[in-house]
Amino acid sequence: MVQTSKYFLKCLFYYHLFPFVHSDALQQHAFEEEEVLTDQQVCNQERNSSLDQEDPETPQIKEEKEELGSSQKGEHNRIHTGEKPYSCSTCEKRFASSSTFKKHMRIHTGEKPYSCSTCEKRFASSSTFKKHMRIHTGEKPYSCSTCGKTFATSLEVKTHTRIHTGEKPYSCSTCGKRFATSSTFKTHMRVHTGEKPYPCSTCGKRFATLSKVKTHMRIHTGEKLYSCSTCGKRFTDLSTLKKHKRIHTGEKPYSCSTCGKSFADLSTFKTHMRIHTGEKPYSCSTCEKRFASSSTFKRHMRIHTGEKPYSCSTCEKRFASSSTFKRHMRIHTGEKPYSCSTCEKRFATSSTFKTHMRIHTGEKPHSCSTSEKRFATSSTFKTHYLPFSEDNRIVKKQHSLN
DNA sequence: CTTATGTAGGGAAAAGCCCGGG
DNA sequence: TCCCGGGCTTTTCCCTACATAA
Ligand SMILES: [Zn+2]
Ligand SMILES: [Zn+2]
Ligand SMILES: [Zn+2]
Ligand SMILES: [Zn+2]
Ligand SMILES: [Zn+2]
Secondary structure, three states, X not given: OHHHHHHHHXXXXXXXXXXXXXXXXXXXXXXXXXXXXXXXHHHHOOOOOOOOOOOOOHHHHHHHHHHHHHHHHHHHHHHHHOOOOXXXXXXXXXXXXXXXXXXXXXXXXXXXOEEOOOOOOEEOOHHHHHHHHHHHHOOOOEEOOOOOOEEOOHHHHHHHHHHHHOOOOEEOOOOOOEEOOHHHHHXXXXXXXXXXXXXXXXXXXXXXXXXXXXXXXXXXXXXXXXXXOOOOOEEOOHHHHHXXXXXXXXXXXXXXXXXXOEEOOHHHHHHHHHHHHOOOOXXXXXXXXXXXXXXXXXXXXXXXXXXXXXXXXXXXXXXXXHHHHHHHXXXXXXXXXXXXXXXXXXXXXXXXXXXHHHHHHOOOOEEOOOOOOEEOOHHHHHHHHHHHOOOHHHHHHHHOOO
């Protein structure tokens, strides 16, 4: 019942103060909402939208009533007549009532008559002061009529109810997307403007929101909040952990309709599809070769740069690829993982092992269409062909088709 | 002829890092 | 603020073909 009268009063107050507000007008001012207002903005907004503006609170209205005294009715009537007897000598704005005029003047004088005894902060108006005091008291006088959740300010309950109504008053003029709160809207606009106000204090990289720079910081601190419940491996990033878990579950959500292969990772799947489409987006500007994956392309580029990042600490030889380097290391370790079950010989590399096995199987993959002769290795094949041409490369090309 | 070593590319798995939005 | 789903990039790996030296 107290609630009803309070709202009734509020409605009455609002209707008279903003009688011609409609949705288009609200949209126009979407940008200015919830911002720390500059003096000029405050002046401009005197009689503007109510969107996401905190409703004037009952105590404030009472206070104004007291200040207005007997002249209250006369000032109320000025709302209808448009008469504004009070003018600001600093910014030329005019006001209908002495109280709004007084409040306005505090913008220019910087006067803050209300002070918080708990944290020493000072405030220019009693309503902002009272709202501030709720931080210390924990008082939450506003409640959602749908779910009952309570809030400290009317603005909070106002934006909250949009969860239930689905109302999204803010729309992006660039892409048409709609948003329920001004803060999400403002964050969205950074997508289009490219604004990134939050830099990383360690590496300088910039981010659109504070929370993004905070999660980014975990890279520098080495903090790994997420761990796999199956194998205990830890991750800085939750989505990486989720993808990691597919290793254990065997989940492979992406399957190729052409060859039936399935993949746990979308990007890997996409690269796989290039096998079927023949797409090779990466091309070498030096030798015109094209590649389907960026990693293969990068590895190729090392040929031209001469970069050999892998070096053997035993013999100082250097290598361009890690697999070659690993294979080389078996020279020093003597490791020979490939063993022949027929003659018990062991080999350090798979290709050598394969050629060896042809001794037992008699396989001779290199065939000659002209002479019916077959060869087990490319070198023996070549010695056969060398006498037939001066240009070794052309012969090779002709016969490799067989 | 057989074996060892080196070059290069194909393809995939997994991790790393980031983004927009509810 | 947290969380979710999604995206691109990077690293690492295994495998293979081929050439050539020993
Ligand atoms: Zn947009
Ligand atoms: Zn795991
Ligand atoms: Zn496929
Ligand atoms: Zn090239
Ligand atoms: Zn070595």
